[in-house]
Amino acid sequence: MAQTETQTQSQSQPESPTSQSQLEGTVEQLWQIAQSQGNSPERLLYVLRVLEATHKRIRDDLFQPALPNSRHELFNLLRDIETNGGWPHIYRMKIEEICKYLAEPDDEDLLN
Numbered sequence: 093m094a095q096t097e098t099q100t101q102s103q104s105q106p107e108s109p110t111s112q113s114q115l116e117g118t119v120e121q122l123w124q125i126a127q128s129q130g131n132s133p134e135r136l137l138y139v140l141r142v143l144e145a146t147h148k149r150i151r152d153d154l155f156q157p158a159l160p161n162s163r164h165e166l167f168n169l170l171r172d173i174e175t176n177g178g179w180p181h182i183y184r185m186k187i188e189e190i191c192k193y194l195a196e197p198d199d200e201d202l203l204n
Contacts (some may be wrong), residue, residue, distance in 0.1 A: 144182050 122143070129135035160166045173179055 127152055147180070 122139075125141050126136060129139060158168055
């Protein structure tokens with residue numbers, strides 16, 4: 093799944109083959125790290141927090157300073173954002189979504 097999303101995103105990205113290959117390798121490593129955390133929500137949450145912090149750092153330290161200075165360049169960037177999938181967003185689950193799992197009985201609860 094992660095590889096498919098990366099391939100879809102990379103199809104429209106103006107990047108060199110080296111950086112695309114590096115990103116795909118990094119995505120695969122991140123996926124393997126997440127899978128290695130087993131069913132531990134605390135450890136998986138830590139992985140998500142690291143990803144969110146990295147997203148914020150890239151946005152604040154690299155992307156924002158690289159924003160275009162002219163209307164024409166800004167228009168082209170906005171058109172690219174609209175055409176190729178919108179603004180990158182890290183979705184956060186709402187408490188209600190997490191709590192719905194409390195309402196579903198576990199197999200252990202059914203046996204007791």
